[in-house]
Amino acid sequence: MSFDVHKIRKDFPILSQKINGKDLVYFDNAATTQKPQSVIDSLSSYYQTINANIHRGIHTLAEKATAEYELTREAIKNFLNAESAEQIIFTKGITDSINLVARSYGGVYLKTGDEVIISTMEHHSNIVPWQLICEEKGAILRVIPINESGEIIFEDYEKLLSEKTKIVAIVHASNALGTINPIKEIIKKAHRFGAVVLVDGAQAASHLEIDVQDLDADFYCLSSHKLYGPTGVGALYGKKSILEKMPPYQGGGEMISEVTFEKTTYNELPYKFEAGTPNIADTIALRKAIEYIQQIGKQAIATYEAQLLDYATKKLSEFEQVQLVGTAKEKVSVCSFVMHNIHPQDIGIILDTEGIAIRTGHHCTQPLMNRLGLVGTARASFAFYNTFEEIDKLTFGLKKVIKMLS
Amino acid sequence: MQTTEELKAELIENFSFLEDLDQKYEYVIELGKKLPMLDAQFKKDEFKIKGCQSTVWLIPEVAETTISFRADSDSVFVKGLISLLIYVSNNQPKDDVAKLNTDFIHQIGLGNYLSPTRSNGLVAMVKQMKLYAQ
Structure with a gap:
């Protein structure tokens, strides 16, 4: 076209x-992108034709809504070139995605003296969740410096990496400066030390081709509203082996397999991380935004x-x-x-x-x-x-x- | 001496002569430029009212029954708005300032800068002025 x-x-x-x-x-x-007519129409059409709670009902509307909702997961899987749709977890947005990883992964795998590396150009949403979990766990937050042009100093990043590094959380493209970080190389270096890498794709996802497998990213976060989709929806991609070993983030409906007062067993991926009725209409409309981008x-x-x-x-x-x-x-x-x-x-x-x-x-x-x-x-x-x-x-x-x- | 209400009426009248937004803004900026800058010694934390984008410094001068203020901001536009607030408050009875009604800012067409969603420190400044006057 x-x-x-x-x-x-x-x-x-x-x-x-x-x-x-x-x-x-x-x-x-x-800050946020505008929405094409197809996204706006999808929102109104959802409420006019198929509004129902998903994953639970056996009636026609519930099945239609569930199918549409899951189609967005599939669309994001393709958009990010993820291995499977179950590795796409719906969240409220990137802030929510990062908090999920910090709490769930950081909560289990960070120990006293461990280190988390972020960069100088991070958005507060990729700083504060790490500060909170580091404080709780006695871990240390390290910061990659930048040069005058607003690029991270790669040699300094390499010096920060060590056996103590457990998590590297870094923005793909800076919201304040526009800088695109060399994510693939950053990930490669971190993996040598056994650290996992979370990439904040808020700005990158709407501008760049994203291939999480090629990047070898452990976590990749995106926000619908910066991607011409509705507000209040985001997605977290995670490697399956990592997501599987992470405990649930929030408890509630949907995320369970079986509940008794003595013990609850949890649902499988991705539902383990999706407690409660989600933002169904906006999630469905997000697919229209992705299709719009892909069409251009x-x-x-x-x-x-x-x-x-x-x-x-x-x-x-x-x-x-x-x-x-x-x-x-x-x-x-x-x-x-x-x-x-x-x-x-x-x-x-x-x-x-x-x-x-x-x-x-x-x-x-x-x-x-x-x-x-x-x-x-x-x-x-x-x-x-x-x-x-x-x-x-x-x-x-x-x-x-x-x-x-x- | 004019009362707060009389001063407000005067400002509303002054602004009514300005035809469009540009002229209003130019006037506010002019007022901002005219408001004397505070010496660095006063720009300390105890006088600072932090907005998300700009900072306001507000210093009260409390007399027996009246109150006055000196203020500054790093944004000229905010400074202009400050000068309007100070204009109607200076040398006024504390009781009047403690219940200062800022509707006149709306009447002159700049009300959106005093809405709670504006992150310029002005709403907090008005609150602080009232507190000092209590």
């Missing part, structure tokens, strides 16, 4: 909105987004007052920047008057901002429905920012 951005934009009804009298320019895709093609998306990033980088570099933050060689389409003597929040407020939505602040990466000596940045993050004309509007908006605030 040839890439036609104007045709694609018609599939996203929200994009035709006016904000403050101007055409919406949505550049906050790293990851390669076409990556090529187009790289062009947008190059164009934005060039345009922003033309401003004397603008300093780009995050200049890694390998980046997803995230453009973080600061402006001389202008607070990021003020940039965001003025751009909003032009209908331009960007994110400002610390992007839930306070340790990274501290390392860079910044209170925050302004961040424009692009998706395949954005256009070069919209980037021109951003440069126009920045001229207004300078005029009003300098």
Whole structure:
């Protein structure tokens, strides 16, 4: 299918909105992506036609809902090239997925003096769960430093690895800087020391081709809402041998095999980790988002987004007052920047008057901002429905920012 | 001396002459630039009100029956909004500031910056102003 951005934009009804009298320019895709009509229709169609609780009922609706729900699991399995669908666990999102692994895996396999390695550019959701479990277990959290471009210093990572390393938890692509980490090499090195690796794929899954088998990832997390799907759904991929030896994370319905007051035996994978009635409608709609992405093609998306990033980088570099933050060689389409003597929040407020939505602040990466000596940045993050004309509007908006605030 | 209510009415009137959002914002930014910066010695934790994105420093000056404030922020826009709040509160009876009603910010069309979802420290600042006045 040839890439036609104007045709694609018609599939996203929200994009035709006016904000403050101007055409919406949505550049906050790293925070959440907009949803195509097929996803929106799926949500309403679910409630209109097949709403029922899944996995338990024998009536027709329950069977239809269950079948649709499980089709999403299959779709994610293919999307990540996982070995089997039972290795895909539905969660509320990446935060939930990481907490699951930290609690369940970390709770059993971390001992006093063991080490967990994360990087300087982690989102708080890939820091705090590890801090909590490390504190509880007497384990130590180690942090891979970064260089001035916003890339991890690989040699320092290698130095941190040892027999004490039990878990490496690292982001595939940084939400604040766009940096793509060399995940395959990171995993390879960690495995030499017998550590398991969790990859936070929040930003990567919508931009890059993901193959968990090729990466040899032990855990891979993704969030539906950053993938053009609904909010409140995520998935955790895990290697089967590891998931099987992990204890349940939460107790409740669905995750059990048999319950007596004396003892409960647990359900098999993936249900062991899916307690309670899940977010059925949103999970089903997520498949429509995945199908939409696959229809355009990851390669076409990556090529187009790289062009947008190059164009934005060039345009922003033309401003004397603008300093780009995050200049890694390998980046997803995230453009973080600061402006001389202008607070990021003020940039965001003025751009909003032009209908331009960007994110400002610390992007839930306070340790990274501290390392860079910044209170925050302004961040424009692009998706395949954005256009070069919209980037021109951003440069126009920045001229207004300078005029009003300098 | 004008009362808090009279000062609010004055601000509402000033803003009513501004035709669009751009003009309002320009005015707020202008006020922000005019508000004197606090010396570094006052920018310490005890005066700090941390928002998610920007920081506000608020220093009370309490007299027998009245209260005044000095304040600063790292965001010029927030500083402009602060100056509106200070304008209606300075040298006012403590009782009036303790029950300060911020509806006038809504009336001048900037209410969304005082909604609880805004992470700029302003909501916390208003709360702190009231506490100091009690």
